[in-house]
Amino acid sequence: MTSSTTAATGQSVIRTDLRDKLTGQAKYTADLKLPGMLHALVLRSPHPHANILSVDTQAAARLPGVYAIVTPFDVPPGKVAPDLAILDRRVRFVGDEVAAVAAADLDIARQALSLLEVEYQALPFVLEPEDALKPGAIVIHPEGNPGGNLVGGKPLSLERGSVAEGFAQAELVLEEEYFIPVHSATALEPRAALAAWEGDSLTVWKSSRGVHVDRATLAEALGIPPAKVRVVGPYLGAGFGNKDESRLGALAAVLAQRAGRPVRLEYSRQDEFVAGRTRHAARIRIKAGFKRDGSITAIHTIATLNKGAYLASGPGVARRLGQGSLYLYHCANSKYEAYLVYTNRPTGGSYRALGAPQGHFALETLMDRAAEALGIDPLEFRLKNQVRAEGQPGRRTTPPGQNIDSQPLEGGVPFSSNGLDQCLRLGAQAFGWGEPAEQPADPAKKRGRGMSMMIYRGGPGFASAAEVRIDRSGVISLVCGLMDVGEGATTVLAQMAAQGLGLDSRDIRLIFADSATTPNAPITAGSTATFSTGTAVVQAATSLRGQLLELAADGLEAPVDNLELSGGAVYVKGDPARRMSLAEVVRRAASDVLSASASVNPGSPNHIINSFGAHFAQVEVDTGTGQVRVLRYVAAHDSGRILNPRLALNQVEGGISQMLGFALSEELVTDGPTGITLNGSYLEHKCPTILDYPDIQIIFADVVDPIGPLGAKALGEVPAVGVAPAIANAIYDAIGVRFTRLPITPQRVLEALSLQRSAVSPPTTRSNRGGGLIADG
Amino acid sequence: MPDAVPAAATTATIALEVNGRVHRLTVRHHWSLLDVLREQLDLTGAKRGCDRGECGACTVLLASRPVYSCQVLALQVGHRPVVTVEGLGESNILDPVQQAFLDNDGAQCGYCTPGFVMSARALLDDNPHPSDDEIRQALAGNLCRCNAYGRIIQSMRAMRDAAR
Structure with missing residues (x-):
């Protein structure tokens, strides 16, 4: 330039x-200290769904060293999100905020919490979307979403071409249901906020992903002019998109105002797991039609997402879940429907790539099945069917001159750049695709290889x-x-x-x-x-x-x-x-x-701006223990011109390693009878450690985007998108089991292998993979 | 500093050696070393990631061994010297571990970083030429949610190879 x-x-x-x-x-937020600063703690609901009838604060307030208490009965009435009050007289999941206290130190604050007497009226609760959608199910947001628990009262429905016509042309139709449970982002820094007033002006230092957006939210919630609010973002102990609500900041601000002293409020690790934001659980039914020559005539995806208790970024997550099935493969007829459903679980929010990893898991494992059924190598199948530079067939619907959505439905619009083909070829070459996995001497250990490809918004x-x-x-x-x-x-x-x-x-x-x-x-x-x-x-x-x-x-x-x-x-x-x-x-x-x-106003009126990638995994499955180890991983990415290669490398490696947890070990389990989330800890919701880190090789495609600044496109979330299907496809290659449910834990592997041994059609060798089983354990 | 103590809390006065300096402190019996470092000594390099010995963000050296400071009561420390990340290196010169992490981008958000640096320091004090496997084992008690593990391993290899 x-x-x-x-x-x-x-x-x-x-x-x-x-x-x-x-x-x-x-300095991160929790490292900051102000003179006279108080420490706050939050009382959390033991009920998955209840009305709060009263909170008796008298005993807590009498405790020496307690400076302020806030309850749903004396909180400012503003909201921090359309369906989220600062504190509400209804709680909607176990761990929901009930009240907060500020005290001279945490010991006193803890004691004060135990002295708060709350009278609850328990309500029926629902944890699964299927139950929440039944007629007569308790309505979780009767004011904001009165018709029931389906967010907005109707599903999202998008169609390009006609899937009915597409399936009519199909010579092979495959259909499968996939399930991805809740897992937690659980950044290492628990959320924290420090609030201080000077007269009628408020300053909040907080774990933030946008100080200006937080300022607007806090001003509205507290009913004060934005000019009176300053929000500062100290270092953030990572967010992965997840630190996206301002209840914490508003609570600290209200307490600080009442106490007349600065107040710091930190989540505990368990709070972070349960009251932070999770990735949305999704049940995905996907059906695709094919010609014998390997081309795709129709893709129809229906997703049901478990919203949990509050909306957060749910609609964006639901929309992004479908983008792979709408756009990754060249296909004239594609339809995507999504049901976003409130339940009494922890709140689903943004977590690296939103719904794209769920959607790609379903799409990319189904396409692997399709390649096999059609007798085409999975790489060849993707090379043949990948979306090309000219984009999808069909007509542009965006008015002329208006920026094209980087997550489009319409056809007839080309990409600004599309390095997907390059990613597939370079990645396959570096990986040695086509060569069989070398098997270890131990016959109990089976190795296999799998791949996936991915598409994602490119940065506008x-x-x-x-x-x-x-x-x-x-x-x-x-x-x-x-x-x-x-x-x-x-x-x-x-x-x-x-x-x-x-x-x-x-x-x-x-x-x-x-x-x-x-x-x-x-x-x-x-x-x-x-x-x-x-x-x-x-x-x-x-x-x-x-x-x-x-x-x-x-x-x-x-x-x-x-x-x-x-x-x-x-x-x-x-x-x-x-x-x-x-x-x-x-x-x-x-x-x-x-x-x-x-x-x-970033974007282009003439082009779709997207990033792409192709992943290749080699795994080893221990058929004795059910343990899956990822041994080798090659990831090729088109994120346009790479502006800082070492930082980019770190980010892609990290995204892949982080998603090993999504694929193999992480699931936030909520107990059906009680609604209590059982495993809000690093020991029980197992995140990858340095011992799990595989040999990862990263390749950046040689693409300079003509629109992106200095040629760059998006990178941060993209590597997270295709990890689970690459691993699942490699596991299939190793042991002949198609997993349709994540995470693929040792227990699920052992159960599937046991089922496989007792099944009528036993063959599991690579040459006869058609006999593989579907495991939804 | 707390300005009101619940009647039930019992306190003790201790001498705590941190980064070569001895501090005389009044602590409550149940306060962890991490509580005291962060809240009384304002040494906030050691982070509170979980407060229950799961993540390693609070790792410091206690008598040259890496410990989760959230799992050590301040009263248990006794005469053993404590070294935190603030005690590494000299005024403007980084410790070789810090330098290697700097040169090899061995971090992202940085919240786990002081803990990793301390575990790495302890390993290298013991074993200047660790194998890849020894590196992984020594750092397995530290979680990085950004999963910057690849660059952390690279930092450790660079240091090991430079020491040869």
Whole structure:
């Protein structure tokens, strides 16, 4: 984009904040302390569904050291989300917030909680969508969703072409039901908030994925003008999209106001598991029609998602679950329906890639079955049927000039770039696809190989803004409302600004994530930061560069075209002795600070912007213990141009490893008779450790997106999308069992193997895989 | 610092050596070493990830051995010296472990990082040339939910290989 000699992007510069994180200097919300600060705790519901008739606070309030109590009977009436009050007189899952206290220390707060006397009127409860949809089922949100427990009163229904016609043309139809249970994101940092009032002005430091959105939410919930609220995002101990509600901040604010002192409120680990946000459980029925030549005539997917108690990001999750089946394979006739259903379970929310991993698990295991049934190699099948650069067949429905949704239904719109074919070929080559898995000497251990491919939104998100400015001493700042959620957005955005200004990214001062000092910004979500905010950063940097060159042109008596901006100075091309430092250039300006801002509505009116990937897994199944180990993994990704290779590598490796848990071990279990969630701990909801980490090889396709800033597209969530089906397909190759339910735990493997031994059709060898069983254990 | 103590709580005065400095502190009997480090000494490098010995984010060195500081009562420490992540390296020079993690991007969000650094330090003090398997075993008690394990292993290998 510039003729600068400094190529700040494309280099593995060190994370801007890594030194602070390594030395313990990085402050996360729970590390912050203010003079006179109190500690708060939340009382949680023991009932899955109940009305709160009263809360007697007298005994707790008399306890020395208790400064404030908030209950549903004295809380401000505002809401932090359409169906979520700060505190409600109805609780909707075991662990729902009932009341909160602020005390001089946690020991006192704990004692105070035990002295709160709550009178509950227990209500019937439902944990499964199927029960929640039955006529006469208790309605969980009678005010906001009065018709029943189906969110919005009707399912989402999207169709391109006609699946009825597509199935009429089919020579083979396959159908299967899949089930993916709840699992928890459980970031290592439990949610925390610290609130302090100064007169009628409130400041909240909190675990956040968007300080400006949190500010608006808190102002509305508390009934105060947004101008009186400041939200600051300290370092975030990761979120994976998950830290997306503001009840915590509002509770801390109310308590702090009542106590007249700052209040810090932290979730415990169990709170984080149960009252944080989970991935939505989904039951997915998918049916697809094929021609004998391997082409696909129709795909029809119906998903039922367990919303849990509150809406959170449910509609977005439901929509994204269907995108793979609507768009990953070239198919004229595709239909997607989704039922999003309230239940009395912990709330489903955003978790890395929203519904895409559930949807891809169903789609990519069914397509593996299809390839086998058609006698085509799974890679060949995908190479043949993958969506191509021209997009899907059909007609564009978006009005001319309007940006195309990066999660479209319509056909007739090409991709800005599509490296899926490259991902499939490069990944297969690196993996050695086609060669059989080498079997170990121990006959109890079976190895197998599987693959998957994936499609995901490519980065266009909400309207985004950035400012780049330089002061009279020549210091350049990048000012941005965005929150770095631990993935490294600040590092990459600094590189993008530096590229435009011919600087080293380390020379750029970063001002981020403070609603008082930065321009409005969306939440960091949907893998949009690099693309959407990055587009604004590049524009602002380019504009500031223009201003600097204009000023320098005067001083150096040379035309702008003949100037170079690099290394903190402007000089005349071919005559570098004629130069001015940036500080000297700024001093020629009329004002003390030169500034350039950009606001963008990211996207394209002519193209779909999507990211792609292909994954290849080799597993070993111990048929004695049921243990599945992933031995080797190759992931090829098209995320456009990679701006920081080492950070990108870390993110893709991490996304794959994180989703080993989704595939093999993580399930948040809620007890049917009581509604109590049983395993809110790392010991019982088993997340991958360093012992589980396989040999992972990452390949980035050689794609420079013509629309993405500096050629980049989305990356963050994409690697999470295709992990479970690649592993499930490899397990099938190893032992001949098709799992339709996650996670594939040792117990489920052993049960399936036992079923397989007692079945009539025993063959499990690769040459006769058609005899494989379907296990839904 | 707490400004009101429940009548039932029992306190004791202890001398606690942390990062080479001895602190005289009044602590309640049930307070963990992590409580005291974070709330009384303002050493917030050790993180509270679970408070029940599952995640390793609070790992510190106690008499040169890595421990979950949430599982050690402050009263149990006695004369044994404690080293936290803040005690590694010198004013502007990183400990080789920190330097290797910096050079190899051995972190993402950073919340688990002080714990990993301390476990890694303890391993290398014991065994400067650990095998890949020894590296994994030594770090298996530390969870990273970003799963930056690949880069953490790479950091450890780089350090081991440089020491050869």
